[in-house]
Amino acid sequence: MDKLQAMKVFCRVYEAESFKIASESLDISRPMVTRYINALEESLGAKLLHRNTRNISVTHAGQQYYQRCSNILEAIEEAEGELTDLTHQPKGHIRISVPMDFGLSHMVPILSEFSKIYPEITLEIDFSDKRVDLTESGIDLAVRGGDLGGDQFIARPLCSMRGYVCASPEYLSRMGSPKHPKDLTDHNCMVYTNAPYGNRWTFKSEHEEFDVQISGSLMGNNGSALTRLSVAGAGIIMQPDFLVDKYIEKGELVTLFEDYETFSGQFYVVYAERKLLPKKVRLLIDFLFERLQLTI
Known part of the structure; x- marks a missing residue:
């Protein structure tokens, strides 16, 4: 078993409270998600999740294990980001959600410029006016206007x-x-x-x-x-x-x-509250602030 991948799968299931959503966001099959979770529980000798045909719930052991796993995964991502800085080649995948009209009128030129400067960073852009749940959808950051919703997210004013x-x-x-x-x-x-x-x-x-x-x-x-x-x-x-x-x-x-x-x-940049924000995401946030202040 790939322990690191199993930890990623477990964290995704924990955050989304769904095997289906976890499999879609990680681009792996649902049976594979189940196998990773089963292998983790067997190796740990503890039940992490209670599941039935309708929903899942997290055990006390699962809650504790999630905190450890998320800290480890964030530390690994941060370490990789620091090494990326040394090679001057930021890379990785970022999922971003932007409003349709504002995205087309102002974000497209900025994101296009970002992609040219950092060709090793892949941007997956969701253009939608619908409110996106960052946790369930696996979105790394969103640009939102008006009501933000949810205390578990950090929202920084972007432009008026x-x-x-x-x-x-x-x-x-x-x-x-x-x-x-x-x-x-x-x-x-x-x-x-x-x-x-x-x-x-x-x-x-x-x-x-x-x-x-x-x-x-x-x-x-x-x-x-x-x-x-x-x-x-x-x-x-x-x-x-x-x-x-x-x-x-x-x-x-x-x-x-x-x-x-x-x-x-205001428009805000919204992202999940984390101890260590991935370097690639911080890079995009700073880029948005710099460019939008020049154009708005």
Whole structure:
């Protein structure tokens, strides 16, 4: 039995609480996962996991063994990282999850540059607006906006964003320009279905804060698509600056209600709390901070 690989398999099963997820993230068969766990328990003379057809649970011995294994595996990864530094050839595999729109507009050029500088590091990128469980999915780090969720993760502010209400000059010429946010009830507003605010847009000024319930003939789960529809004259949108800035600069979109603020927030780099963060992951995090501060 490859004891080191068996320890990796056990830690993955422990973290995911699933043989199936562990086998998928490690790219080995489920029977092989079972064999590794059985071999470990036999060599240790102790039961690490209780399992049945529905779920698994960790024994007291399993909890203690996991802490030892995770420390050992982190130490090995750190040692390999230090040797990599000496040879000036960082290498390894990193799984990263990024939001669809922000990922395509800002992360793709940065990740492409990173890949050219560090060709021995393989990046596996998940473009999705869905909240990803870092533990279950085996993601090394994620870029997230808004609510982070979970105290077991470290979240470092990466860059800020703010929202704008916009429409095309063609739409405003055809339908008239709303003078106050409450006038939006008489306009075709496009709902971004992935946003927590949905069809209730919040507006803030120095003197007041209120919500406006909007409606329209178009809605969707992709902010970039809704922005392009607005450019084409389909209606009014509320979208973040990183999606609308270039269209505003070209005059293809016009901002509304300059005296009011909509939503604002941060993007964060999120990763699991560990004593020793792998060098390759730290390298990518530092690279993201450096590049995004130059572009945002």
